[in-house]
Structures are given as C-alpha cells and as structure tokens.
Amino acid sequence: MAFIKIQNVVxxxxxxxxxxxxxxxxxxxxxxxxxxxxxxxxxxxxxxIAQNFYHYEWMEFTGSAATALQDYFTSFNNVIDLLPPYQESNVG
Known part of the structure; x- marks a missing residue:
C-alpha cells in the first residue's frame, strides 16, 4: 500500500x-x-466481497497535477508496461 499526494488530494x-x-x-x-x-x-x-460492493468515482486532474500523475503512472518504478513503445521487433 502506498499513498500519493496531488495538490490537496491524497x-x-x-x-x-x-x-x-x-x-x-x-x-x-x-x-x-x-x-x-x-x-x-x-x-x-x-x-x-463482490463487484457491486464498491463505490466507484472518477477523479480528473489537469495542469501540473496531470503532469505529475502522468509521470508517476508511466514510471517503470511504479507500473509495469506490458507493451513498451520503444520495444524493437525480433521478426526477421
């Protein structure tokens, strides 16, 4: 479990x-x-626990908060990218 703080939202x-x-x-x-x-x-x-026992809420961030979240969720330290954009094909 980790916490991230974006502006006044944790x-x-x-x-x-x-x-x-x-x-x-x-x-x-x-x-x-x-x-x-x-x-x-x-x-x-x-x-x-079942899926309908959860409350779902979208939170939208713009500006510097969006940039910080973009950096966090694209960092290889935080998220595993299954299809990296720079992966070279081995097909010959």
Missing amino acids: INTSYVAAVKLDHQTSLGEESVSVLIATPKFPLLQLDT
Missing part, C-alpha cells in the same frame, strides 16, 4: 482501479483521470 493506491493517461477535458485541456474503487461495507464482512 490517494491510497490500493484503491486505484484504473487510470486514463493522455485524456482531455471537454475544454480540450490535457488531463489524467483516476478511477477510485472504495468498499461500501464494513471491513468485517470481507468474505462477501
């Missing part, structure tokens, strides 16, 4: 369900969106 990375990189707002401003999934039930009922 996010527990255990609850990050998805991240949209290189996204744009309706005004055309570059943004990064983070989908947070938090449990809606007491922690004592963990044996009954």
Whole structure:
C-alpha cells in the first residue's frame, strides 16, 4: 500500500482501479483521470466481497497535477508496461 499526494488530494493506491493517461477535458485541456474503487461495507464482512460492493468515482486532474500523475503512472518504478513503445521487433 502506498499513498500519493496531488495538490490537496491524497490517494491510497490500493484503491486505484484504473487510470486514463493522455485524456482531455471537454475544454480540450490535457488531463489524467483516476478511477477510485472504495468498499461500501464494513471491513468485517470481507468474505462477501463482490463487484457491486464498491463505490466507484472518477477523479480528473489537469495542469501540473496531470503532469505529475502522468509521470508517476508511466514510471517503470511504479507500473509495469506490458507493451513498451520503444520495444524493437525480433521478426526477421
């Protein structure tokens, strides 16, 4: 479990369900969106976890916050890229 702080928002990375990189707002401003999934039930009922027991909320960041998140979620120290853009093909 790790925490990341973006401006006045602290996010527990255990609850990050998805991240949209290189996204744009309706005004055309570059943004990064983070989908947070938090449990809606007491922690004592963990044996009954199902997908509908989560509350999902998209958080959209722009400006320097979007740049910082873009850097964080594209860093090989934080995320494994399964299809790196600079990978050379071995097909002959």
